[in-house]
Amino acid sequence: MKKKQRGQLIVLSGPSGVGKSTVIAELLSLRDDIHFSVSFTTRTPRTGEADGVNYSFVTREHFEGMIAGNELLEYAEYVNNYYGTSLKVINEKLDEGIDVLLDIEVKGAAAVKTKCPEAVLIFIIPPSFEELSRRLKNRNSDEDDVIASRLQTAREEYREIPHYDYLVVNDKVSAAALELEAILTAEACRTKNRLNLIEGV
Amino acid sequence: MKKKQRGQLIVLSGPSGVGKSTVIAELLSLRDDIHFSVSFTTRTPRTGEADGVNYSFVTREHFEGMIAGNELLEYAEYVNNYYGTSLKVINEKLDEGIDVLLDIEVKGAAAVKTKCPEAVLIFIIPPSFEELSRRLKNRNSDEDDVIASRLQTAREEYREIPHYDYLVVNDKVSAAALELEAILTAEACRTKNRLNLIEGV
Numbered sequence: 001m002k003k004k005q006r007g008q009l010i011v012l013s014g015p016s017g018v019g020k021s022t023v024i025a026e027l028l029s030l031r032d033d034i035h036f037s038v039s040f041t042t043r044t045p046r047t048g049e050a051d052g053v054n055y056s057f058v059t060r061e062h063f064e065g066m067i068a069g070n071e072l073l074e075y076a077e078y079v080n081n082y083y084g085t086s087l088k089v090i091n092e093k094l095d096e097g098i099d100v101l102l103d104i105e106v107k108g109a110a111a112v113k114t115k116c117p118e119a120v121l122i123f124i125i126p127p128s129f130e131e132l133s134r135r136l137k138n139r140n141s142d143e144d145d146v147i148a149s150r151l152q153t154a155r156e157e158y159r160e161i162p163h164y165d166y167l168v169v170n171d172k173v174s175a176a177a178l179e180l181e182a183i184l185t186a187e188a189c190r191t192k193n194r195l196n197l198i199e200g201v
Numbered sequence: 202m203k204k205k206q207r208g209q210l211i212v213l214s215g216p217s218g219v220g221k222s223t224v225i226a227e228l229l230s231l232r233d234d235i236h237f238s239v240s241f242t243t244r245t246p247r248t249g250e251a252d253g254v255n256y257s258f259v260t261r262e263h264f265e266g267m268i269a270g271n272e273l274l275e276y277a278e279y280v281n282n283y284y285g286t287s288l289k290v291i292n293e294k295l296d297e298g299i300d301v302l303l304d305i306e307v308k309g310a311a312a313v314k315t316k317c318p319e320a321v322l323i324f325i326i327p328p329s330f331e332e333l334s335r336r337l338k339n340r341n342s343d344e345d346d347v348i349a350s351r352l353q354t355a356r357e358e359y360r361e362i363p364h365y366d367y368l369v370v371n372d373k374v375s376a377a378a379l380e381l382e383a384i385l386t387a388e389a390c391r392t393k394n395r396l397n398l399i400e401g402v
Contacts, residue, residue, distance in 0.1 A: 122390075123392070125398070125399065128400060129400055158399060158400070161392060161399055162392060162396075164392050165391065165392060166387070166390045166391060166392060167390060167391075167392045167395040167398065167399070168390055169395075169398060178386075179386060179387075179390050181383075182382075182383040182384075182386035182387045182390070183383075183386075183387040183390055185379075185380060185383035185384075185387070186367070186380075186383045186384040186386070186387030186388070187387070189323075189367045189368060189369055189380050189383070189384055190366065190367060190368075191324070191362060191363060191365050191366060191367060191368045194368040194370075195363075197326070197368065197370060198326065198359060198362055198368070199329060199330055199359070
């Protein structure tokens, strides 16, 4: 029997407010062979966010224990909070042939790419900074100075885009999700991932 | 106004009998922004093949005139016949933002990749050599010794697969066409093809 193709590690980044969570939810509704890896964070949950769904919310002490125990694929501090990715679940899913999706910011993404060069990096941008500003204001969860800080951070994150394999514009959620799905399908078709299908070579 | 994204040059190869023409026809029915570049050849049309549709059928003298006039992106001799690709139409379409699909054998594909490193190379294989043999026999257009020769050529072509970006198995035509479509969509999302969408960088 042919060996099952290993899953792909997909890293998704994009500025706060771009709508990553919504696009990811739409993508997960299109395909049942993708595992969304929930990040650990020390930040406070926003209204509507649930533990284990959007993030695994932990204390600073707990997080620093994971760092000390070498349990994280990557972690970073961002607007005074830790964000990080647990290694164990990811490897189990990849071995089962399931794609694993990570939602992490640019420093974490760079760390993943260093540790796992086969990871596929996708950056999501809004149609414009003006639109991003509008989305952040509509979210009603941040004060004006926090929004200004997020927009400044977004501009800094944009400088890292050339390190990403793919760039997707979240204008309409459904279209962005379809592009992500196409990227996952195409990456599975890469020759290097399918050498086991070639007879007699 | 943002500059329109340039089209992509897509090269499709695969052994004789794998069903490339059928898969291509299915792909073209899915998308109207793909131009299939008809190759020039000196070989005799098979039953059902039409000039300007499957190939542009020309004489040996005519073809050698095109070689001398430097009008070809690539050409190769294969089973005692010339096959080649005209450069002019391709560049016009790419400039219009239309993807151009070429159906060429492995030597031609390598020549295109050398001249146009940004070309995307896709190899199509059958589920097995046994199935390829069956498809060639069902075609009823070749004698047994020609079929044996085609199978031998297929085995030689397989050695070139590692030079291709993508590998698609034509088990079911519809599934293979969907994978090709995903590859085209994903390639258009590559960061290097979308740098013009990034503000302020």
